[in-house]
Each structure stands twice: as C-alpha cells, then as structure tokens.
Amino acid sequence: MDNKQSRNSEFSNNDNCSCECNDLEAILAKYNNDPTRLMDILIEVQTQCGCVSEKAVKVIAKAINYSSVDVVQTLSFYHFLSQTPTGKYAVYLNDSAVAEMMGREEIAKVFEEEVGCKFGSVSEDGNIGLFNTSCIGMNDQEPSAIINRRVFTKLTKEKVIKIVKGMKNDLDVEDLVGTEVQSNILKQGPILTKDSNLGEAVKKAISMKPEDVIEEIKQSNLRGRGGAGFPTAMKWRFCRNAHGEKHYIFCNADEGEPGTFKDRVILTERPQLLFAGMTIAGYAIGSDEGILYLRYEYKFMEEYLEGVLSKLREEGLLGKDVAGEPGFNFDIRIQFGGGAYICGEESALLESAEGKRGEPRDRPPFPVVKGYLQQPTAVNNVETLCAVAKIMHKGAKWYRSLGTLDSTGSKLISVSGDCEKPGVYEVEWGFTVNDILELVGAKNVQAVQVGGPSGNCIAPNEFDRKLAYEDLSTGGSLIVIGNERDLLKDIVLNFTEFFIEESCGSCVPCRAMTVQYKNKLEKIIRGNGVAEDIDLMLAWENVMISNRCGLGQTAANPILSTIKNFRELYEEKLNKDTDFVSEFNLEAAVQESCKTANRIPNLGGDHE
Numbered sequence: 001m002d003n004k005q006s007r008n009s010e011f012s013n014n015d016n017c018s019c020e021c022n023d024l025e026a027i028l029a030k031y032n033n034d035p036t037r038l039m040d041i042l043i044e045v046q047t048q049c050g051c052v053s054e055k056a057v058k059v060i061a062k063a064i065n066y067s068s069v070d071v072v073q074t075l076s077f078y079h080f081l082s083q084t085p086t087g088k089y090a091v092y093l094n095d096s097a098v099a100e101m102m103g104r105e106e107i108a109k110v111f112e113e114e115v116g117c118k119f120g121s122v123s124e125d126g127n128i129g130l131f132n133t134s135c136i137g138m139n140d141q142e143p144s145a146i147i148n149r150r151v152f153t154k155l156t157k158e159k160v161i162k163i164v165k166g167m168k169n170d171l172d173v174e175d176l177v178g179t180e181v182q183s184n185i186l187k188q189g190p191i192l193t194k195d196s197n198l199g200e201a202v203k204k205a206i207s208m209k210p211e212d213v214i215e216e217i218k219q220s221n222l223r224g225r226g227g228a229g230f231p232t233a234m235k236w237r238f239c240r241n242a243h244g245e246k247h248y249i250f251c252n253a254d255e256g257e258p259g260t261f262k263d264r265v266i267l268t269e270r271p272q273l274l275f276a277g278m279t280i281a282g283y284a285i286g287s288d289e290g291i292l293y294l295r296y297e298y299k300f301m302e303e304y305l306e307g308v309l310s311k312l313r314e315e316g317l318l319g320k321d322v323a324g325e326p327g328f329n330f331d332i333r334i335q336f337g338g339g340a341y342i343c344g345e346e347s348a349l350l351e352s353a354e355g356k357r358g359e360p361r362d363r364p365p366f367p368v369v370k371g372y373l374q375q376p377t378a379v380n381n382v383e384t385l386c387a388v389a390k391i392m393h394k395g396a397k398w399y400r401s402l403g404t405l406d407s408t409g410s411k412l413i414s415v416s417g418d419c420e421k422p423g424v425y426e427v428e429w430g431f432t433v434n435d436i437l438e439l440v441g442a443k444n445v446q447a448v449q450v451g452g453p454s455g456n457c458i459a460p461n462e463f464d465r466k467l468a469y470e471d472l473s474t475g476g477s478l479i480v481i482g483n484e485r486d487l488l489k490d491i492v493l494n495f496t497e498f499f500i501e502e503s504c505g506s507c508v509p510c511r512a513m514t515v516q517y518k519n520k521l522e523k524i525i526r527g528n529g530v531a532e533d534i535d536l537m538l539a540w541e542n543v544m545i546s547n548r549c550g551l552g553q554t555a556a557n558p559i560l561s562t563i564k565n566f567r568e569l570y571e572e573k574l575n576k577d578t579d580f581v582s583e584f585n586l587e588a589a590v591q592e593s594c595k596t597a598n599r600i601p602n603l604g605g606d607h608e
Contacts, residue, residue: 023048024056028063035064036373038074038355042081043296043336047149051085077357077504078338079133080296087122087129089167091115092146096135096258097494098416098479102142107155114164128167134341134498135258136297139416139479140184140423149299152178181300183265184423187439189410190402191386192269192426198276199317201393205280206325210240213284217388219396221408225383226252226344227451227475228550229407232388235378239285239368242376247287250372250379251278252349254295256341257452258498259477262412263382265424267294267301270386271308275332277385279322280392282330285378290332293349296339305334341502345549346379348504359504360549383412383476403429407468411476415440417449418482433463433472442480447487447566449479453495454554457487459565487562488569489525495558496521503552509543510552516540517559529574534563 027044031037041060045052052060052075054068061068075081080092093099093108112118115128122129138144141153150173152163162177185192205213218233239247251274255263266274278290294301309332312318322328340358342348347361350372371377380388387409391399400408407429413436416422420441427436433448449457450467451474458465458472465472481491496518503510520537523529537559544556563570 024059025063028060033063033065035066036354038064038066038071039336039338039352041355042071042075042078043338046081050087050090051082053083057083074355074357078296078340080339085122085126085129086131088127088170089147089173090129090131092131092133092136093119094134094136094138094142094144095132095494096139096142096498097491098139098259099135099142099144100490100494101417101485104143106157107143107145107160110157110160111164114161128164133297133339134502135256135260137255137261137264137295138181139259139261139414141179141182142416146297146300147176148173150174150176150178151181151297151300152176153181154179181264181268183269185265185269185426186421186423187425187427189412189426189428190399191273191383191390191410191412192266194270196273196390196393198272198389198393199315199323201389202276202279202317203323205392206283206323206328210284210286213280213392214240216396217284217391220387220391220399221396221406222384222387222391222399223407223469224380225387225411225476226381227455227473229469229473232380232384235368235380236281236284238366239376239378242369244375246289246373246375247285248372248375248377249278249281249285249287249290250346250349250353250377251290251292251385252344252346252379252381253298254293254337254344254349255382256295256344256502257454257475257477258495259414259416259449259452259479260475261414261416262424262476264298266382266386266412267298267305271305272312273386273389274382275309275312275318277380277388278332279318279330280388281378281380281385283322283328285376287378288329288331290330291353291372292332292334293337293343293353294334295337295343299336302334302336309334340504341498342504342549342551345551348549349379350377357504359506360551362548404466404468404470406470411467411474413467413474413478414476415478415480417478417480418442418445418485419480427467429466429468431467433458433465433467433478436467436478437463437480440480442482444483445480446483446485447481447491447562449477449481449491450474452477452479453498453558454551455557456561457481457491457558457565458561462565487566488521488573492558492562493518493521493525499555499558503555507547507549507552510547510555513540513543514555517556521559524570524573527573527575529570530578531571531574534567534570534574538563 031040042052045056057068057071061071115123117123119130119132138153143155144153166176214233214236222232223229253263282290318331320329322330335353337343343352343358345360348358352358367377402409410426410428413425447457500514505511520533545553547553
C-alpha cells in the first residue's frame with residue numbers, strides 16, 4: 001500500500017491535532033467560510049497542525065455547510081494532505097526515475113537508519129515522518145526531498161545525517177543543512193532574455209481593443225506550450241465570446257510530469273513576465289481576475305511570489321485601473337494544489353481550484369464556456385503566457401520569424417538524466433534531439449524520453465527528429481537514458497508505477513488496466529513472459545484510449561512506446577520454451593494460512 005493510501009485509508013479517530021478550534025475558526029474566517037476555498041483551508045490546517053484530524057474535519061464541515069464526508073472526499077484525494085499526523089518534520093523523498101538514477105535508494109536507506117522508521121511511517125516519538133512522493137520538479141538536482149515545504153537538493157549520505165540530527169535537535173527547518181534550489185538556466189532564448197519592458201507591454205495591450213490583442217496573438221501563431229499545441233488566440237476568442245457573469249484567466253503551473261521543471265525556473269527567475277502575460281490575457285478575454293494554480297511542491301516560492309505581486313500592485317500594474325487605464329481592473333491570486341498529477345489536466349485543475357477532488361470533467365462544455373465556478377475560463381500554461389508578454393512588446397512578426405512555419409517561437413526544454421549539464425535550455429522550434437544531446441553533454445545514450453512518461457521513448461535512430469509540432473511535440477521534458485541503464489526495470493516500470501499512483505480512479509481503464517500493464521511488465525522482467533504478453537499489451541491500447549482525459553489515455557505510453565522502439569529488450573527476456581507460464585505460486589499462496597495454523601506445508605504429499 002502506498003504512503004497516501006496508508007495515511008488516508010481509514011477515517012482517523014486520532015485527534016492529536018495541535019490546532020485548537022479558535023485557530024480553525026480564524027482560518028475559516030480568512031476564507032469567509034467559502035466552500036470553494038476548501039483547498040486553501042485544508043492546506044493551511046495541514047501546514048499548522050501536521051494533519052487534518054477528525055475533529056478539524058467536523059469543524060470545517062459545519063462552517064462551510066458540508067458534510068464531513070464531503071470534506072474527507074477532498075482531503076483524501078491529495079498526496080500532501082493527511083488525516084493522521086505526519087510528524088513535526090514531514091520528509092517527502094522524490095522517487096521519480098531520475099531520482100533513482102541519481103542514487104535515491106541509498107539516500108532512502110540512510111534516512112531510515114538515522115530516523116529509525118521505514119518510509120510510509122512516523123518515528124515512535126512522532127517527530128519525523130518519512131514518505132515517498134512523485135517528482136517534485138527537481139530532476140536537474142537529484143536526489144531531492146521536501147521537508148516542511150522547504151526543498152533539499154543534491155542529497156548525500158553526509159547531508160542526510162546532518163539533516164536528521166538537526167530535526168532530532170528540534171532545529172527550525174530553515175536551519176537544517178541543505179542545498180539551495182538552483183535555476184540552472186543553461187541556454188537563454190527570446191523568451192527568457194530580459195530585453196522587454198513588461199510595463200510597456202501591458203500598456204501597449206490595453207491601448208488596443210481586446211479583439212485586436214487577440215488578433216495580434218493569432219498573427220504570431222502562438223500555440224499552447226502544454227503539449228497539445230492548441231492555438232492560443234482561438235481559445236481566447238472562444239472565451240471572450242462566451243456568455244457569463246464573469247470571465248477568468250487561469251495559469252496552469254501544475255507541472256507534475258516527471259522530468260519537467262521549466263515552470264519552476266520561470267517562476268523563480270521571470271515571474272514578472274508571467275504576470276504581465278496573465279494581465280494581457282485578462283484584458284483580452286474580459287476578465288478582472290487571474291488565478292495562478294501552483295503545485296504544492298512549489299510552496300517554498302509562496303512568499304517570494306506574493307512579494308512580486310505586491311510590488312506590481314504598488315507600481316499600478318495590478319489592481320484598480322491597471323497601468324492608468326480607467327475601468328480595467330485586474331488582479332492575480334495564487335491557488336495551491338495538494339499534490340495530484342491529474343490536476344495538470346485543465347478541467348481537473350478547475351475542480352481542484354473549486355475545493356473538490358481533482359477529477360476531470362466530461363466535455364463538452366469546455367472550460368472556455370463553463371470553467372471555474374461554471375464561468376467562461378481560459379486556461380494557459382506558464383510558458384504560453386510568458387510568450388504573450390514578449391509578443392505584445394516585440395510584435396507578432398518578430399515572433400513568427402522564430403522557429404518553423406508550423407511551430408513559431410521557441411521552446412523551453414527541461415533536460416535531466418544521464419548527461420553532464422542538466423538544466424533548462426531555450427531553443428527555437430526545429431532543433432533536433434541530437435542538437436540537444438550535444439548541448440547537454442550526453443554520451444553513450446540508449447534512449448531519450450521526450451515529453452515525460454506520457455510522451456515517447458525514442459531510440460538513437462530517431463535522434464535526428466525535430467522538436468516541433470509537425471514532428472516531435474513535447475511539453476518540455478527530455479530525460480536522457482544511458483546505455484548502462486536497464487530500460488525496462490529502471491525506467492519503464494518506474495513510469496508505470498507513477499501512473500498507477502497518480503490515477504484519479506475515475507475511469508476503469510486508467511485505474512485497473514495500468515495495474516495489468518505493470519503485472520505483465522514485471523512478468524517479462526522476471527523472465528516468465530511469453531510472446532502473447534507483448535501482443536496483449538499492444539491490444540490493450542484500444543481500451544486505454546477510452547479514458548476520459550488525455551492523461552489517462554497516455555498512461556500506457558511508457559510500455560507502448562518502448563515496445564515500438566525497443567521491442568528487442570522485451571523479446572530477449574521472454575521464456576522461449578513455452579507458450580504459457582503460470583504465475584500462480586501455491587507455496588506462497590498458502591504460506592500465511594499455514595503460519596496461522598502453525599503448520600508446515602507439504603506440497604509434495606500429505607499435510608501434517
């Protein structure tokens with residue numbers, strides 16, 4: 001059972017929550033007892049108390065006019081929210097494939113030895129909790145962990161020993177020994193360079209008609225940078241023309257795809273660029289409110305980003321009469337998630353922002369018609385909105401001169417894995433995978449995972465392919481896999497387990513077939529697989545595409561793309577002597593019952 005399930009599987013009777021009702025009432029009052037702000041309420045209680053106890057659930061439910069079951073329904077969905085205490089210090093160690101490649105197993109062992117408990121549990125004194133977690137956006141500096149919302153990178157045995165010693169001595173988390181998060185911008189392009197006056201970009205936009213702003217974006221041929229590549233101007237036009245009491249602009253900063261960390265870098269180094277893009281987008285669609293949906297793993301940025309927003313308000317670039325334009329009021333608030341990969345899907349993100357489980361909605365209607373709070377909503381990702389600000393300052397013609405005919409502009413790539421220089425690289429569309437590998441100092445490469453686990457794992461014979469919508473589209477992640485890796489065991493199995501853990505559970509194929517895929521893969525890795533197992537996994541693709549959202553539809557991609565490009569790795573592990581290998585182990589099946597009955601199984605004859 002995974003950590004999330006073990007912490008939330010039973011409705012806790014543990015009321016050892018340090019939050020008094022008065023504290024809860026203050027938190028609830030802060031959010032006006034608004035049920036749509038349930039995520040904020042739960043996160044704040046979790047932060048202050050280390051859990052959201054049964055007692056807290058009851059108080060919250062009464063205040064927002066929900067049942068306790070309704071509150072628990074949301075609470076139990078998110079990885080970083082817990083109904084039972086997670087310890088004074090909650091350690092979440094990244095278990096992504098790249099973390100494993102960089103020595104995560106040894107780091108986990110040292111944590112367990114020094115703390116005195118296993119991962120998925122809390123020390124006897126309740127001081128330190130150890131938990132696994134999916135990728136935390138630090139693949140360029142692994143192994144990494146989150147401890148009480150602070151990130152610790154490039155962990156070593158020596159650092160872990162010092163960190164645990166500090167926790168045992170009740171040091172403040174800020175005083176623990178750790179490595180600061182590095183931005184690792186190793187190649188700047190037209191978006192990352194600081195060559196635009198963002199205030200002027202906003203002023204230029206609001207000096208135009210909203211329809212003309214949308215037309216300028218259309219002329220630039222800007223497409224969404226989340227991977228699907230939907231035309232940005234088209235989304236904005238649909239949203240602007242949709243009827244509603246209020247329009248919203250959302251920035252999707254829930255980059256949960258393992259191997260992706262470019263948004264983290266933009267938010268750290270160029271947040272003003274993003275906020276300018278959101279302001280321009282708000283003006284274009286007729287919105288007065290922008291919401292930055294930020295993954296919980298980036299909670300360490302909160303104070304910094306709130307400071308940037310405050311400064312923009314002081315400068316007149318947010319708030320009432322933005323940039324001196326009478327009647328154009330626009331502001332931005334930050335909405336944190338709770339740790340759920342599925343919230344990268346835009347409708348699941350909106351559900352989460354409304355205080356609910358992050359489960360994708362049926363579509364139509366699309367968010368541009370009925371989105372946040374059932375109002376017209378445009379959801380764009382971080383990189384897209386940054387490009388908007390640059391386009392408004394430099395013009396559509398300038399942007400169209402970059403990249404290729406069908407893929408204009410540039411792309412930020414997060415590169416990690418077996419290479420000398422992991423980090424963020426901004427390249428114009430049209431770069432080949434080989435170009436990237438040369439930039440990052442990658443040698444003896446077996447494979448490259450393009451677009452994270454939901455993307456494609458390509459072999460060397462495809463390294464001359466271009467990064468472009470017309471060839472090899474990507475949301476921005478490249479994981480380099482060296483020849484020394486066992487591709488199936490080290491990478492594909494890890495990715496498959498990730499999709500099992502992160503499934504919202506709404507669709508049967510995503511919930512159940514991913515487990516079947518894992519079982520078949522493990523059977524093949526053990527040497528018990530037969531040719532039919534490969535054929536079955538390929539055939540199941542027709543079932544997977546029936547999942548409601550794109551994330552579920554691509555959950556089998558780690559296996560499907562490697563069968564396509566590395567089939568020989570599967571075939572060399574098959575049992576060639578038979579067409580059928582039984583996976584049932586009678587001795588293992590009766591072991592527990594025999595132990596209970598104090599009997600020794602005699603599988604060859606009579607039982608005692």
